[in-house]
Amino acid sequence: MSPIPSFQKGNTALITGGASGIGLALATRLLSYGLRVVVADKDASSLYRLSLAPETEGLVPFEMDVGKLEDWARLKKKVEEEFDGKLNILALNAGRSLPTSFSNPDPANFYETMSTNLFGVINGITTLLPLIQSTSTSSSSPASIIITGSKQGITNPPSNPAYNASKSAVKTLAEHLSFDLSTTHPNISVHLLVPGWTFTGMTGNLHSEKKKEKEKEKPKGAWWPEQVIDYLEKKMGEGKFYVICPDNDVSEEMDKRRMLWAMGDVVEGRPPLTRWRGEDGWKERAEEGMKRLDI
Structure with a gap:
């Protein structure tokens, strides 16, 4: 049992980008607490493997592109029909990091990065916030929104302007959402999850021999995704909005x-x-x- 009120058995969670990495670690943790977990992801093959894995029994896979509003409409309908519109946890975690440079005249990677990292968050909030608000009508039914940011959106290191800009915008959106809901819907907590160096290469394929091989390759400085979720739970328990994760190097x-x-x-x-x-x-x-x- 988790001390986090929204992490309680029987509640419903929805995680984007949940077929691998930190999203998968969160999904697995919530399943272990007895929650109903919908995992939305663009990777159909990883979703299929998850649906067959013993440790993710009860997980509901949903293939979608978070940058497309029509996919969010389908997802909202599924939550309404299969879970009576109840949504206690929304984790907007889907992200991508394509190479971008102003020396490249083709802006395609800028658009793709913003579509996933930024509009994946905007689409998720605007589509599903009404369900979260209707679920968290009292202190006995609290809800949480977890938005995955990046240290690159705060300290802004050079080399990938689109990724940094998208995560900087996500930070701003999360801050505004937290401020707005603090007065209108105080039973909804908002948290900006900012991972440190996290080793996620093996988490999308739970049972392959490659996973065992890749586990041995984890750099000493990196955290496992499960350590990020441990830290997230700790900070959520303290009522923190900013969850800035360290790692073994920083x-x-x-x-x-x-x-x-x-x-x-x-x-x-x-x-x-x-x-x-x-x-x-x-x-x-x-x-x-x-x-x-x-x-």
Whole structure:
């Protein structure tokens, strides 16, 4: 039994991008607590394997593209018909990271990234929020919305502008949603899950020999997806909105220093992304400056 009120037996959860990685770890955890779990994903083969796996017995697979409103309409109808419109947990976790660069004249990867990472969240909230609101009418039936962000949407490292921008926008949306619901629907908690370095390569294929091989390849610095869910539960139990996960290489303190330094670029009028700028000694100044920050 979980101490999180919305994680209780008999409740209904819906997870996008739940056929692998962190989404799958959350689905498995909720199933172990006795929840009814709908897993929505674009990967039909992974969904099929999950439907056959003993540890995911009771999981309801749903193939969809989170960037398409018509797919969300189908999903809403399924929840209404099969679960009486009850939805206690909505985890908007689907994401992708395609390479993007302004030197490439084809913006296709920008559109694809935004369609999944940003509009997958917007579509999910606008379509399913009425069901969550009607489910959480009293303190005895609380609900939770978990939105997966990224540290890249906060500290904004160079190399993939579309991914960083999409996750930055997701952070902003989650903050506004939390603020709005705090007064209109206080029984709905909102949480921004920001994983650290997480090893997810093997989780989409639960029973293959490849999984056993890949498990041995996990870098020492990375967390398992299950560790991310442990941390999520801990922070949700503390009533936290921001769930900024450390990993085996980066501590919570270091994350705070990096985030503070990034905001300092704006406040102090420095060039953007000074942590990575080689010119004028900015990179070295950033390293020294972060050490001196008051945490």
